[in-house]
Amino acid sequence: MASDAKTATSFEEGLKGASEKVAEFHEEQSLLKKLQHWLHQTPSAVPLIVLVAALIVFGFLSENFFRAGTLSVILQQIAIVGILGCAQTIVILTAGIDLSVGAIAVFSSVLMGQITFRFGLPAELAILIGLVLGTGMGAMNGFLIAKMKLPPFIVTLGTWQVLLASNFIFSANETIRSSDIAANAPALQLWGGSIEPGGVKILYAVFLMIALVAIMAWILRNTAWGRHVYATGDDPQAAELAGVPTKRVLIQVYALAGFFCAIAGWVMIGRFGSVSPTASTGQLGNIQSITAVVIGGISLFGGRGSIMGMFFGALIVGVFEMGLRLVGTDPQWTFFLIGVLIIFAVAVDQWIRKVAS
Numbered sequence: 001m002a003s004d005a006k007t008a009t010s011f012e013e014g015l016k017g018a019s020e021k022v023a024e025f026h027e028e029q030s031l032l033k034k035l036q037h038w039l040h041q042t043p044s045a046v047p048l049i050v051l052v053a054a055l056i057v058f059g060f061l062s063e064n065f066f067r068a069g070t071l072s073v074i075l076q077q078i079a080i081v082g083i084l085g086c087a088q089t090i091v092i093l094t095a096g097i098d099l100s101v102g103a104i105a106v107f108s109s110v111l112m113g114q115i116t117f118r119f120g121l122p123a124e125l126a127i128l129i130g131l132v133l134g135t136g137m138g139a140m141n142g143f144l145i146a147k148m149k150l151p152p153f154i155v156t157l158g159t160w161q162v163l164l165a166s167n168f169i170f171s172a173n174e175t176i177r178s179s180d181i182a183a184n185a186p187a188l189q190l191w192g193g194s195i196e197p198g199g200v201k202i203l204y205a206v207f208l209m210i211a212l213v214a215i216m217a218w219i220l221r222n223t224a225w226g227r228h229v230y231a232t233g234d235d236p237q238a239a240e241l242a243g244v245p246t247k248r249v250l251i252q253v254y255a256l257a258g259f260f261c262a263i264a265g266w267v268m269i270g271r272f273g274s275v276s277p278t279a280s281t282g283q284l285g286n287i288q289s290i291t292a293v294v295i296g297g298i299s300l301f302g303g304r305g306s307i308m309g310m311f312f313g314a315l316i317v318g319v320f321e322m323g324l325r326l327v328g329t330d331p332q333w334t335f336f337l338i339g340v341l342i343i344f345a346v347a348v349d350q351w352i353r354k355v356a357s
Contacts, residue, residue: 043297043298043299043304043305043306043309043352044296044297044305044306044308044309044312045297046297046309046345046348047295047296047297047309047312047313047316047345048309048312050295050312050316050341051312051315051316051319054316054319054320054323055319057323058319058322058323058326058327061323061326061327062323062326062327064326065322065323065326068198068200069200069201070322070326072200072201072202072206073322074315074318074319074322075202075203075206075209075318076201076202076203076205076206076271077318077321077322078209078292078314078315078317078318079191079203079205079206079208079209079267079271080105080205080264080267080268080271080281080285081285081288081289081292081314081317082209082212082213082292082310082311082314083208083209083212083260083263083264083267084101084102084105084260084261084264084281084285084288084289085289085292085293085296085307085310085311085313085314086212086213086216086260086307086310087101087138087256087257087258087260087261087264087289088101088257088289088290088292088293088310089216089293089296089298089305089307089310090216090220090229090253090256090257090307091152091253091254091257092233092290092293092298092299092300092302092305093220093229093230093233093253093298093302093303093304093305094229094232094233094249094250094253094302095232095233095234095236095300095301095302095303096145096152096233096250096253096254096302097152097153097156097290097300098138098141098152098156098254098257098286099153099156099157099160099286100137100141100156100157100159100160100163100286101257101261101264101285101286101289102160102261102281102282102283102284102285102286102288102289103159103160103161103163103164103167103282103285103286104134104137104138104163104258104261104262104265105134105261105262105264105265105268105281105282105285106164106167106265106268106277106279106281106282106285107134107137107163107164107166107167107170107265107282108130108131108133108134108137108261108262108264108265108266109130109265109266109268109269109275109279110167110170110171110265110275110277111126111129111130111133111134111170112126112127112129112130112188112265112266112269112275113126113176113181113185113188113269113275114170114171114174114176114275115129115130116184116185116188117176117180117184117185123184123185123186123187123188124187126185126188127187127188127266130262130265130266131259131262131263131266133262134258134259134261134262134263134265135255135256135258135259135262136255136258137159137163137258137261138254138255138256138257138258138259138261139251139254139255139258140159141155141156141159141254141257141258142250142251142252142253142254142255143251144159145250145254146246146247146248146250146251147247147251160286164282167277167282168277171277173277173278174277175274175275175276175277175278176274176275176276177274178272178273178274181269181273181274181275182273188266188269188270188275189269189270189273190204190266190270191203191204191205191208191266191267191269191270191271192204192205192269192270192271192273193270203270203271204270205267205270205271208263208267212260212263213307213308213310213311216307217306217307217308220306220307221306225249225252228244228245228246228249229249229253230303230304231244231303232244232246232249232250232253232302232303233301233302233303233304234302234303234304235303264281264285268281288317291313291317291338291342292310292311292313292314292317293305293310293313294313294342294345294346295312295313295316295317295338295341295342295345296308296309296310296311296312296313296314296345297309297312297313297345297348297349298310299349300346300349301349304349313345316341317338320334320337320338321334324337
């Protein structure tokens with residue numbers, strides 16, 4: 001016992017004056033590594049940098065580019081794509097994809113117009129019904145994906161065809177003319193109205209798009225539901241173990257996407273004046289919205305990105321289209337450069353994800 005006590009005392013005495021610091025390991029990060037981590041934390045940075053660069057280049061190449069009227073036209077051109085992009089963003093954040101956004105938008109606009117003119121209901125009520133039905137179309141996608149466990153790509157590819165066909169069948173390929181809408185149902189053309197500060201025309205639809213982007217940016221960043229959306233896209237199994245109701249979140253996301261598409265359909269009536277079942281948005285809306293999302297730095301694998309990035313992505317497309325037109329180049333260069341940007345955006349996303357892992 002005495003020997004044990006002596007050993008203990010000697011041990012404690014031996015520790016006197018010894019350093020109490022815990023072993024630390026420092027990994028010296030290169031500038032490239034720091035850049036990668038910063039881009040991972042700020043996914044909208046890349047599209048913002050590309051947007052600023054595009055503005056500078058086209059401003060240098062064309063003296064008319066920075067005129068207020070030119071910038072206003074760019075915003076008007078991306079109003080519908082920006083709203084469809086809101087729908088596509090929340091879907092892709094859950095690691096899904098929605099190929100039916102354009103079809104829902106066109107069918108919703110046709111429903112609003114036909115319910116007003118064929119069934120004689122007030123335009124305001126027809127708009128409400130169109131918004132509800134558009135939300136229902138999205139919820140149907142969500143149910144098939146969340147409850148039936150079907151792949152989002154297959155489900156929305158199928159509903160895109162079903163809804164486009166339903167659109168033509170229900171409307172009987174009838175176009176409702178702009179003059180008839182203006183005379184009998186002006187509420188349908190609400191978002192085609194504008195204000196003209198300083199002689200520059202700005203559509204109400206532009207303010208609506210900006211408001212929707214701002215609201216969704218706040219919701220995704222500051223609410224529990226927004227965090228659930230990111231968690232569902234990042235790792236659904238881990239999210240379920242953490243108590244996130246992933247199936248309910250998916251249905252809500254697709255339903256909200258349908259609601260945004262119906263709003264886009266209402267905006268289409270104001271933007272184009274008429275209600276047409278053959279509107280190009282039904283075919284191109286899917287590609288345009290996905291393009292804005294991908295160029296905007298939102299990961300197709302889900303769980304990473306911001307809706308502000310999508311907004312910057314839509315602006316980039318609008319800037320390229322207008323800038324190349326003012327410079328007088330072949331319109332095909334627009335598609336060429338946008339294709340290059342899509343590949344570049346996906347490559348950057350893969351590069352960033354490797355660093356994060």
